Amino acid sequence: KQEVTQIPAALSVPEGENLVLNCSFTDSAIYNLQWFRQDPGKGLTSLLLIQSSQREQTSGRLNASLDKSSGRSTLYIAASQPGDSATYLCAGVSDSWGKLQFGAGTQVVVTP
Amino acid sequence: GAGVSQSPSNKVTEKGKDVELRCDPISGHTALYWYRQSLGQGLEFLIYFQGNSAPDKSGLPSDRFSAERTGGSVSTLTIQRTQQEDSAVYLCASSSGQADTDTQYFGPGTRLTVL
Numbered sequence: 374k375q376e377v378t379q380i381p382a383a384l385s386v387p388e389g390e391n392l393v394l395n396c397s398f399t400d401s402a403i404y405n406l407q408w409f410r411q412d413p414g415k416g417l418t419s420l421l422l423i424q425s426s427q428r429e430q431t432s433g434r435l436n437a438s439l440d441k442s443s444g445r446s447t448l449y450i451a452a453s454q455p456g457d458s459a460t461y462l463c464a465g466v467s468d469s470w471g472k473l474q475f476g477a478g479t480q481v482v483v484t485p
Numbered sequence: 486g487a488g489v490s491q492s493p494s495n496k497v498t499e500k501g502k503d504v505e506l507r508c509d510p511i512s513g514h515t516a517l518y519w520y521r522q523s524l525g526q527g528l529e530f531l532i533y534f535q536g537n538s539a540p541d542k543s544g545l546p547s548d549r550f551s552a553e554r555t556g557g558s559v560s561t562l563t564i565q566r567t568q569q570e571d572s573a574v575y576l577c578a579s580s581s582g583q584a585d586t587d588t589q590y591f592g593p594g595t596r597l598t599v600l
Contacts, residue, residue, distance in 0.1 A: 404585040416489075416576060417591040424585055462528065470541050471516055471584035475528040 375400040375467040379476035387484050392450035394479050396463035401441045404466040407473065408437050408448050411460045420461075421448070453483045487511070489592035491577050497598045498567055506562045506595045510579030517560050518580075518589060519544075519552060523573035531575075534560060535582060567599045 376399045386392060398406070405424050409417040421430045423439040423446065430437050434451040450457055460480045464473040490509045498504050510517050519531040530544040534554045545551070549568075554560040564571055574594040580587040 407588065409591075416593040417578075419588045419590065422586075422588050464528075466584055468541075469584045470533045470535070471580060471582070471587060471589070472518070472530050472533055472541060472544075473520070473528075473578075473589060474530070475520075477527045 375403070375465050375474040377463060377465055377474050377476040379461075379463060379479050381479060382477065383480040383482075385482040385484065386453055388453060388455060390453055392448075392453050392457065392481060392483075394448040394450075394461050394463075394481070396446040396448070396476055398444050398446070398465045398474075400465070400467050401444055402467060403441065404469070404471070406437075406439050406446045407464050407466070408435075408446075409462045409464065411462060411478070417462065453481075455483050455485050457481060458483050489577055489579055489590050491575075491592040491595050493595060494593065495596045495598075497600065499600050500569060501566055503563065503565045504567055504597065506564075506575050506597070508560045508562070508577030508579075508592060510558065510560070510577070511590055512558075514579035514581055514590075515557065516580045516582040516587070516589075517554060518578045519560070519562050520576045520578065521573045522576060522594070526573075528576070531562070564597075567597075569599050572597055572599045 408420040421437040436449045460478045462478045464475040517534040533541040552562045578589040578591045
């Protein structure tokens with residue numbers, strides 16, 4: 374069974390610093406790895422999806438990498454802003470049904 | 486276009502009552518998922534639909550939980566004889582059905598509180 378771990382559980386940075394969020398998974402036979410953002414009391418917003426054949430994906434200030442051999446994905450957020458404050462979740466798909474296995478999330482606070 | 490919608494947004498019920506939670510997926514999405522988010526357990530998978538069929542029900546925690554999907558669209562999650570441990574946010578997601586490439590789009594969730 375796929376297990377997904379996110380470290381750290383919480384992170385606080387001053388505005389302008391780059392954010393580095395880590396995700397590790399146990400089963401390298403993944404179909405894809407997805408990063409989501411969750412604001413308090415809200416649903417999940419998809420940020421990036423990395424297919425198993427890809428090494429990274431980029432969208433604006435966000436860049437996510439995938440290393441299947443080491444079972445790791447990293448989400449980089451450049452030049453953080455207070456609006457980036459949220460909980461970030463990574464999730465892996467390990468079966469053909471597309472079922473997501475989630476990590477516990479990293480709660481990020483960006484201080485002005 | 487419209488995203489995934491869920492109703493009600495909040496539901497407070499008494500222990501032992503039945504509840505129904507509704508999900509309207511994005512039009513044309515064949516795959517539909519239910520997840521549950523609780524403080525102690527994080528986000529966990531409940532059930533997956535492809536069209537009206539549910540090939541994976543492995544996450545349903547007990548036989549008090551059931552779900553159906555009709556017309557390849559709307560889905561209803563039913564919890565019978567609710568217990569306090571059922572209190573959680575129930576999230577629905579839909580996608581086009583390609584496991585390797587498809588992003589799942591989530592609804593805002595239904596917050597269930599069992600008193």
